[in-house]
Each structure stands twice: as C-alpha cells, then as structure tokens.
Amino acid sequence: MTDPLSLLPELVMALAAVGALLLGSWTPRERQGRVRLLVVAALLAALAAALAAAAAPPSGSGGYTVDTVTHAVRVTVIAGTLATVLLAADSPASHPRASEFHVLSLLAALGTVALAGADDLLVLAAAYLLASIPLYALVGFAKDGTGTEAALKVYLLGALAGILLLTGTALLLGAGGTTGYAGLADALPGAPRALVGTGAVAVLAGLLFKAGGVPVHFWVPDVAQGAPAPVAAFVTTVPKVGALAALYRLADGVLPGSAPDWAVLFAILAAASMTLGNLAAFLQTDARRLLGYSTVSQAGYLLMAAAAGGAELARPGLLFYLGAYAAANLGAFAVVCALGTRTLEDHRGLFRDRPWLALSLVVCLLGFVGTPPTAVFVGKLILFAAALEAGLGWLMVVAAVNTLASLFYYLRWVLPLFSSPEEAGARQRGAAPWSTGVAVAAAAVSLGAGIAAGPVLALL
Amino acid sequence: MLSVVVFLPLLTGLALLALPRPRDTVVAWTWVGAAALDLVLVLGLWAAYPSAVRAPGVGGSGPAYEERLLWIPSVGASYHVGADGISLPLMAMTSVLFLACAVYSLHQRRRARAHAVLFLFLQTVSLGVFSALDLLLFFVFFDLSIVGMYFVIAGWGHGRPARSALQFFLYTFLGSLALLLGFIGLYAASDPRTFDMVELAEQTPLAGGGAAAGLVLLAVGTGLAVKTPTVPFHTWLPPAHTDAPAAGSAILAGVLLKMGTYGFVRIAMPVLPGAWREYAMVAVVVGVVSVLYGALVALAQTDFKRMVAYTSVNHMGYVLLGLGAAGLATRQQADAASLAVTGAVTQMVSHGLLTGALFLLAGVLRARGDSYDMGSYGGLAAGAPRFAALAAVAAFGSLGLPGLSGFIAEFQIFAGSLGAVPVPTALALLGVLVTAALLLRALQRLFLGGPGPLTPRVGDLSLRETAAIAPLLALSVLIGLTPRFLLDLIAPAADAVAALVSG
Numbered sequence: 001m002t003d004p005l006s007l008l009p010e011l012v013m014a015l016a017a018v019g020a021l022l023l024g025s026w027t028p029r030e031r032q033g034r035v036r037l038l039v040v041a042a043l044l045a046a047l048a049a050a051l052a053a054a055a056a057p058p059s060g061s062g063g064y065t066v067d068t069v070t071h072a073v074r075v076t077v078i079a080g081t082l083a084t085v086l087l088a089a090d091s092p093a094s095h096p097r098a099s100e101f102h103v104l105s106l107l108a109a110l111g112t113v114a115l116a117g118a119d120d121l122l123v124l125a126a127a128y129l130l131a132s133i134p135l136y137a138l139v140g141f142a143k144d145g146t147g148t149e150a151a152l153k154v155y156l157l158g159a160l161a162g163i164l165l166l167t168g169t170a171l172l173l174g175a176g177g178t179t180g181y182a183g184l185a186d187a188l189p190g191a192p193r194a195l196v197g198t199g200a201v202a203v204l205a206g207l208l209f210k211a212g213g214v215p216v217h218f219w220v221p222d223v224a225q226g227a228p229a230p231v232a233a234f235v236t237t238v239p240k241v242g243a244l245a246a247l248y249r250l251a252d253g254v255l256p257g258s259a260p261d262w263a264v265l266f267a268i269l270a271a272a273s274m275t276l277g278n279l280a281a282f283l284q285t286d287a288r289r290l291l292g293y294s295t296v297s298q299a300g301y302l303l304m305a306a307a308a309g310g311a312e313l314a315r316p317g318l319l320f321y322l323g324a325y326a327a328a329n330l331g332a333f334a335v336v337c338a339l340g341t342r343t344l345e346d347h348r349g350l351f352r353d354r355p356w357l358a359l360s361l362v363v364c365l366l367g368f369v370g371t372p373p374t375a376v377f378v379g380k381l382i383l384f385a386a387a388l389e390a391g392l393g394w395l396m397v398v399a400a401v402n403t404l405a406s407l408f409y410y411l412r413w414v415l416p417l418f419s420s421p422e423e424a425g426a427r428q429r430g431a432a433p434w435s436t437g438v439a440v441a442a443a444a445v446s447l448g449a450g451i452a453a454g455p456v457l458a459l460l
Numbered sequence: 461m462l463s464v465v466v467f468l469p470l471l472t473g474l475a476l477l478a479l480p481r482p483r484d485t486v487v488a489w490t491w492v493g494a495a496a497l498d499l500v501l502v503l504g505l506w507a508a509y510p511s512a513v514r515a516p517g518v519g520g521s522g523p524a525y526e527e528r529l530l531w532i533p534s535v536g537a538s539y540h541v542g543a544d545g546i547s548l549p550l551m552a553m554t555s556v557l558f559l560a561c562a563v564y565s566l567h568q569r570r571r572a573r574a575h576a577v578l579f580l581f582l583q584t585v586s587l588g589v590f591s592a593l594d595l596l597l598f599f600v601f602f603d604l605s606i607v608g609m610y611f612v613i614a615g616w617g618h619g620r621p622a623r624s625a626l627q628f629f630l631y632t633f634l635g636s637l638a639l640l641l642g643f644i645g646l647y648a649a650s651d652p653r654t655f656d657m658v659e660l661a662e663q664t665p666l667a668g669g670g671a672a673a674g675l676v677l678l679a680v681g682t683g684l685a686v687k688t689p690t691v692p693f694h695t696w697l698p699p700a701h702t703d704a705p706a707a708g709s710a711i712l713a714g715v716l717l718k719m720g721t722y723g724f725v726r727i728a729m730p731v732l733p734g735a736w737r738e739y740a741m742v743a744v745v746v747g748v749v750s751v752l753y754g755a756l757v758a759l760a761q762t763d764f765k766r767m768v769a770y771t772s773v774n775h776m777g778y779v780l781l782g783l784g785a786a787g788l789a790t791r792q793q794a795d796a797a798s799l800a801v802t803g804a805v806t807q808m809v810s811h812g813l814l815t816g817a818l819f820l821l822a823g824v825l826r827a828r829g830d831s832y833d834m835g836s837y838g839g840l841a842a843g844a845p846r847f848a849a850l851a852a853v854a855a856f857g858s859l860g861l862p863g864l865s866g867f868i869a870e871f872q873i874f875a876g877s878l879g880a881v882p883v884p885t886a887l888a889l890l891g892v893l894v895t896a897a898l899l900l901r902a903l904q905r906l907f908l909g910g911p912g913p914l915t916p917r918v919g920d921l922s923l924r925e926t927a928a929i930a931p932l933l934a935l936s937v938l939i940g941l942t943p944r945f946l947l948d949l950i951a952p953a954a955d956a957v958a959a960l961v962s963g
Contacts, residue, residue, distance in 0.1 A: 020648035078796055096485075235549055304866065313534070313535070371603055371604070371607055372599065372603050372604065373600050373604075377600075378532060381535070381596070381640070381644070382532075382534075382535060384641075384644050385535060385638075385644050385647060388644055388645070388648045389648060389928065396641065396644065397641065398639045400638075400640065400641055401637075404630070404634050404637050404894045405638060407629065407630060407633055408626075408630060411610075411626055411629060411630075415614060415622055415626070416623075417617055417623075418611070418614060453531065453532045454530055454533050455533050457532055457533070457534045458533065458534065
C-alpha cells in the first residue's frame with residue numbers, strides 16, 4: 001500500500017469500534033449517551049475522510065483496491081450506519097448494552113466496506129466474516145422470541161454461505177493458482193471449466209447471502225420483521241451495499257473471460273430475485289416483512305448491474321442505485337422506527353397526524369417503484385439502459401414488469417396513510433425526533449439526488 | 461420564461477404548504493390567483509410567439525423559448541423545454557382548464573389546502589409534459605401526472621375511490637413503463653446517445669426500419685395508447701371517471717388524456733417517421749374502432765358521467781385516425797396530411813374545453829342530486845335554465861355542430877383523412893352520427909320531458925359554477941367562429957410533422 005492515508009476511513013471506523021468498546025466499559029449504564037456521541041463523531045470523521053480520499057487517484061495493492069467503487073460504497077455505508085445510530089437514539093438511552101450495539105454496527109460496517117474494496121478472495125472471505133458475525137449478535141439483540149428466531153436463521157444460513165465462500169475460494173485457488181482478482185482473471189480462462197464453475201458459484205453463493213438475493217434470501221423477511229427496528233434497517237440496507245459491489249467486481253473483472261455465460265447466470269439470478277421478492281411481498285400485512293421482501297426484489301434490480309458487467313453504464317448505475325436504495329430503505333424503516341408500527345393498517349390516517357412522516361414515507365415507497373424524480377428512478381433507468389446495452393433486453397422487460405407489479409404492494413401501504421383514522425391504531429404517541437429526522441432527511445436525499453443526478457453521476 | 465410558467469403553480473403550492481394553517485378562502489383565492497397569472501403568462505407567450513421563433517426552418521415552426529440545462533449528462537438527458545405551434549395551444553388549454561377548476565373549487569371544504577396543492581402540482585406537471593423537449597423529462601412529468609391524479613381520485617373521490625384509484629394507477633403505470641422501455645430503446649439506437657427530442661428527430665434513429673423500429677414504436681405506441689386511451693386499453697377510464705371528483709375528472713379527461721395524443725405528435729411521428737408510415741394503418745384502425753366502440757358504448761349508458769367518459773374514447777379516436785391518415789398520405793396528398801394533423805391538434809384543444817365543461821356540469825348534477833343517473837332527472841330546463849343552456853352548448857359542441865370548436869376539428873380530420881383512407885374515414889363518420897344521437901338523447905332525458913324523482917333538488921347554476929364553466933364554452937364558440945387565431949399557430953408546426961411522415 002503506497003499511502004496508508006488512503007485507508008483512513010477504514011482506520012477511523014476500526015479505531016472507533018475499539019474506542020467505543022473501551023469507553024462503554026468504563027461508563028456507567030445510565031450515561032451511555034457519551035458512547036453514542038463518540039460513535040457519531042467518529043462516523044462523521046470517517047465520512048469526511050472518505051470524501052477527502054475520493055479526490056485522490058485510484059490506488060491499491062495487497063488485495064485491497066481503493067477506486068470509485070470503494071469510495072462510493074464507503075460514503076453510502078458510513079452514511080447508512082450514521083442513520084442507524086441515530087435511529088437507535090430514540091430507544092431508551094439506558095439500554096444496558098447500548099455500547100455493544102454501536103460497536104457491532106461499526107464492525108459490520110467496516111466489514112461491508114472491506115467487501116467492496118477487496119480484490120483478493122482471501123480478503124473477501126475475511127471481510128465476509130467481519131461483516132456477518134456482528135450481525136448475528138445484532139439481530140438477536142433484543143433477546144425476544146422473534147429476534148432469536150431471526151438470529152438463528154441468519155446465523156445458520158450465514159454459516160453455510162460462509163463455508164461455501166471459503167470452499168469456492170479454495171477451488172478457485174486450485175484452478176487459478178492465486179486468489180488475487182487480477183491473477184485469476186488471467187489464469188481462469190485456461191483452467192478446467194467444471195472447477196472454475198463450481199468454485200465461482202460457491203463464492204457467488206456467499207455474496208448473494210449478504211446481498212439478500214434469491215436463492216439465499218430466506219433470512220431477509222425474518223430479520224426485517226423480527227429484529228429490533230433499527231437493526232432491521234441496518235441489516236437490510238448496509239451489508240447489501242458491499243456485497244453487491246463485490247459481486248459487480250467479480251462480474252466485471254474476474255469472470256467474464258473464463259466462460260461466456262456468466263452474464264446469463266447473473267441475469268437469471270436478478271430476474272429470480274426481483275420476481276420472487278415481489279410475489280412474496282404482495283399479500284404481506286406486516287410493514288417490516290413487506291419491506292424485507294421488497295429489499296429482495298431491489299437486490300434483483302441491483303444484480304442487473306452484475307449481469308450487464310461489461311456495459312459502460314453498469315458501474316455508475318450500480319453505485320447510484322445503491323445510494324438511492326440505501327436512502328429509500330432507511331427512510332421507510334425510519335418511519336416504522338418513529339411510529340413503532342407493525343401492520344400496514346397501523347399507518348391509517350398518518351397524513352393527518354404526522355404529515356411530514358407520511359410524506360417522507362410516500363417519497364420513499366414511490367421511490368422504490370422508481371417514480372421520477374426520485375433517485376431510484378435514475379438508478380433504475382441507467383441500469384435498464386445498461387442491460388439493453390449488454391444485449392439483455394429481456395431482463396429489462398422483466399424488470400419493468402416487476403416494477404409495475406411492485407407498485408401494487410407499495411400502494412397498499414400508501415393508501416391507508418390518507419384515509420381518515422377510524423380508531424387510533426397501535427401507534428406510539430412519542431415524538432421520536434431522531435427517527436423522524438432521519439426519515440425526512442432520507443426522503444430529501446432521495447428527491448435531491450434524483451434531481452441533481454447529473455453532478456452525482458459525474459463522480460461515479 | 462417558460463420554466464416560470466411551468467413551475468409557478470408548483471411554487472405557489474409549496475408556498476401554500478409553508479403557510480401555518482391558512483384559512484380555506486385564502487387557499488382558494490391564492491389558487492385562483494396563481495392559475496389566472498399562469499394563464500396570463502401563457503397568453504403572453506402565445507402573443508410573442510411569432511417574434512420569438514428563431515431563424516425559421518422548414519415552415520418556420522421550430523420551438524421557441526428554449527431552455528436547456530444538463531441534467532444527467534452521462535445518459536445525454538437534459539432539462540430541455542420549449543414551445544411551438546403544437547404545444548402552445550395545449551398549454552393554453554391546460555391553463556384555462558385549471559383556472560376553471562380553481563374557480564369551480566372555490567367552495568372546496570374537504571381538506572382544501574391539500575386539494576389545491578395537488579391541483580397546482582398537476583398543473584405544473586401537465587405544462588411540463590407539453591413543454592418538454594427531452595424524452596426523460598417528458599417521462600418524468602408524464603409519470604408524475606399519474607401520481608397526482610391517483611391522490612386526487614383516492615382522496616376526494618366518491619363511490620369506491622380507493623379501488624378505482626388503484627386500478628387507474630396500475631393500468632396507466634403499465635403504459636408509462638412501456639413508454640419508458642420505448643424511450644430506452646430510442647436512446648440505445650441513437651448515436652451519439654441522447655434522450656433529446658430535437659436531436660433524435662434530426663438523427664431519426666432506426667430509420668432503417670426492421671424489427672427494432674417496430675418494437676420501439678410498439679412500446680411507445682402502447683404507452684401512449686393507454687394514456688389516450690384507445691380501444692383496447694380504455695378499460696381504466698370509466699371507473700376512474702365515475703369515482704373521481706368533478707374537477708379531477710375535468711383535468712383527467714381534458715388534460716391528462718391529451719398527454720397520450722400529444723405524445724404521438726411530438727415523439728412517435730417525428731422521431732420514428734419511417735416506422736410510423738409503415739404501421740400507420742394500425743393507428744387508423746385503432747382510431748376508427750375507438751370512434752365506433754366509444755360511441756356505441758356511450759349510447760348504452762344511463763350514467764351521465766360514464767357516458768361522457770366514453771365519448772372521450774370516441775373523440776380521441778378521431779385524433780388517432782387523423783394522425784394515422786397523415787402517415788398513409790402520399791407525397792401528392794401532403795396538404796391533406798397537414799390538414800389532418802392540424803385537425804387532430806385542434807381536436808385536442810377542443811375536446812379539452814368541451815369535455816372539461818361537461819365533466820364540471822356532471823359535477824354540478826351530482827352536487828345537487830347525488831346521482832349521475834339520467835333516468836332520475838328530467839325536465840331540468842324549467843327550474844335550471846342556465847344549467848340547461850350551458851349543457852346544451854357543451855353537448856352540441858361535442859357532437860360537432862358547426863359554429864363550435866368540435867366541428868372545426870373534426871371537419872379538418874375528415875377532410876384530411878378522406879383521400880388517404882376513404883373507407884375508415886367513412887366508417888368514422890358513422891361515429892359522429894351515433895354521438896349526435898346519444899348526446900341529444902341525454903339532453904332530452906335530463907332537461908326535457910316530465911320531472912324525475914331527483915328533479916326538485918336541482919337548482920340553477922350558482923355564480924361560481926357559471927364563472928367556471930361558461931368561459932370554457934365561450935372559448936369553444938370563439939374557436940368555432942374565428943378559428944384562424946388558433947389554426948395559424950398550429951398549421952406551420954403541423955405542416956412540419958406531416959412533411960416528415962407523408963410520402
């Protein structure tokens with residue numbers, strides 16, 4: 001590594017995790033607020049460092065690349081983690097393990113960034129573990145029934161996917177004689193096809209688990225529904241960003257030379273994710289479970305970038321969409337956090353009671369559909385164009401049909417917001433200022449990034 | 461300047477939102493003021509248009525008041541607006557209709573502020589569609605119009621508004637997605653890649669024809685046909701109209717439907733002239749089927765508002781017939797082709813005014829008697845002479861009586877189409893006959909004869925209602941008697957479009 005400063009954001013996050021753990025241990029239980037302050041300050045510093053680092057030319061050695069993808073993922077992940085920390089700030093401050101929550105979030109975020117930056121399978125495997133293990137603890141954080149069930153599910157599936165990832169790494173090492181992406185890209189075309197195929201599929205399985213894509217998506221709805229709301233927001237948003245960037249890296253740099261049909265595999269995975277996620281979301285009555293399935297379908301749209309790996313627009317489209325997706329998803333979860341609601345019906349008459357929250361939710365949900373001028377619209381548009389450019393016109397049509405289908409269940413949530421409240425539902429009466437703020441900010445980012453898409457895309 | 465016109469309503473709406481608890485009258489009059497100011501500005505643009513057209517190209521019909529700002533440079537999309545002889549009349553019609561709705565809604569008491577803000581939002585969106593010169597910008601406004609109308613129907617509708625609104629959203633969103641796919645297809649075929657309509661019209665991508673051109677035209681055409689709507693994509697229209705509030709219906713039929721037909725003239729024909737020529741017969745057939753089917757189904761209705769909704773399908777069919785005929789015209793028939801296109805654009809303006817008036821009148825009927833059922837009324841002319849008079853003018857205009865705008869439009873469409881497609885034109889003429897029959901029958905059922913059970917509840921129009929509806933009909937008469945001021949604006953632009961697709 002030529003310049004250790006180019007890894008400053010990662011260093012800040014790692015040090016902040018350690019610092020928060022130490023500070024939390026030496027702080028009385030009722031004054032854990034200072035840990036949160038430290039974490040917020042560290043995340044802001046990391047964000048500043050990430051933005052500053054983005055100005056530097058791309059660099060990389062020793063299995064870790066710092067390029068546009070890494071920069072964009074860093075900014076998205078750090079901002080998403082910051083939003084999560086703020087979402088959690090509304091829950092009673094005297095939670096006995098508040099500092100652990102922050103430490104685990106920071107470590108998972110660090111692992112996610114590392115996933116995106118890795119250009120060596122071993123680094124990727126280490127990043128996978130770092131991004132996964134804290135999540136198991138986070139999901140079961142509340143120690144309640146649903147949380148424990150979700151934690152067990154995500155743990156078992158995650159362990160399986162991790163082993164597959166390591167197996168795949170070993171197979172590809174055997175096939176290519178190296179674990180570095182650049183070396184693999186050269187060596188794999190000459191290696192036995194069965195070996196390369198098996199190894200690559202195993203690696204993809206591990207990453208698909210993190211991305212929450214079909215066929216390893218079963219944990220997503222359970223986590224979204226069962227975990228504490230801020231954790232659900234974090235787990236369905238942040239790790240996905242790194243995993244999809246890693247998938248894109250593999251699809252763009254490593255796999256294309258080895259066999260001609262990788263694009264088709266990615267396209268089928270994308271189509272399956274968006275379709276199954278949508279179908280499962282149709283009749284959900286629980287808001288968070290619906291969001292969980294919606295993230296599965298969003299992962300499908302995002303996988304279009306991997307399918308269209310070679311296309312010029314794939315990378316900017318993916319990175320823009322990732323940011324847009326993170327904003328919309330965090331915004332929708334923030335509304336749920338602020339209200340403490342469970343079912344869609346609980347949101348009846350929200351527009352009258354809390355107009356700003358309702359409007360934010362509408363912006364985020366219609367954003368998911370890709371209604372202009374939200375950011376997801378621009379992301380979707382660019383990925384559609386990239387798919388067409390890569391000769392995957394059918395995938396574009398499938399994605400469009402799915403977009404239409406998804407409208408149905410998002411509208412099932414939007415409609416009650418504007419109907420008159422017959423009985424005061426199960427909504428918390430508390431103000432929840434931080435969650436409300438995050439929701440409004442996320443909606444504003446979603447709209448603003450869509451309108452100012454030009455300058456943002458120019459950076460990607 | 462054009463951007464000011466487009467965004468003035470939205471800014472007013474945001475200002476209304478920012479006010480802390482404004483009184484309903486303040487909201488209502490601010491809305492009327494903004495709509496009136498916007499209309500004045502559009503008329504100013506119209507008046508200055510001849511001098512604003514830059515270096516006249518073919519027929520001197522280039523867009524004026526152009527503004528261009530890069531939006532997403534990596535895909536060649538920009539905020540590009542402009543106005544020409546096709547868009548200006550529609551923008552003026554839009555402003556007039558929104559002003560009428562503002563006046564009509566002066567007594568809105570149910571969530572008045574949200575109502576006003578939504579309509580102001582819809583006005584910006586509609587003006588945006590008619591001034592957009594970039595496919596992506598067009599799509600943004602096109603799509604947002606669906607969102608806005610969804611909330612109008614869901615929030616202020618009657619009957620089963622939630623269900624109708626959902627159906628409306630899903631169905632028209634399907635259309636807009638097809639449109640988006642077509643736009644992406646155009647983008648992928650262009651070189652250098654762009655979403656700009658003016659550049660695309662110069663490049664005419666896919667000019668070689670083939671499957672790609674056909675597919676793109678199919679996607680764009682389907683998207684626009686859903687919005688227009690033509691048979692067989694019209695099934696969302698009747699429930700949406702039946703359950704929408706009066707002002708919402710007027711905007712939906714008067715303005716939003718025009719986005720579909722406008723898209724044909726603005727995008728499908730200039731950008732894909734070759735494919736349009738090749739498949740023009742499809743447009744003609746769809747147009748004629750819409751004319752006849754819309755008229756016959758309207759004939760069978762007993763619900764006044766549903767009947768008016770079906771006549772919209774019929775009237776939009778004429779537009780498609782004219783546009784299709786222009787594509788089939790030979791080089792010798794270039795004059796006829798431009799006559800047909802002029803007629804089609806005139807029909808859009810005329811239908812906006814007349815149908816807007818009819819839907820507002822239907823709203824009056826419902827406000828009084830709580831029903832649209834024509835059988836429940838009768839002999840209204842005795843107690844409500846002004847109501848009867850305005851309804852009669854609107855109906856006569858709609859059936860194409862000379863002296864009103866509908867005649868000018870339909871006459872031009874028929875005269876322009878007869879040479880190129882004589883048999884379909886003759887069939888479409890039958891549609892006029894059916895329309896005349898059904899509108900006259902509706903007038904007779906409502907206003908003549910003995911009183912029905914609900915007749916006593918129907919008093920005459922209030923000043924507010926008259927002030928909203930009468931100007932629309934006055935404009936229709938004005939166009940019917942002195943059409944030159946409108947035709948002189950449309951004709952050069954229509955000539956240019958017709959020259960692209962004929963021969």
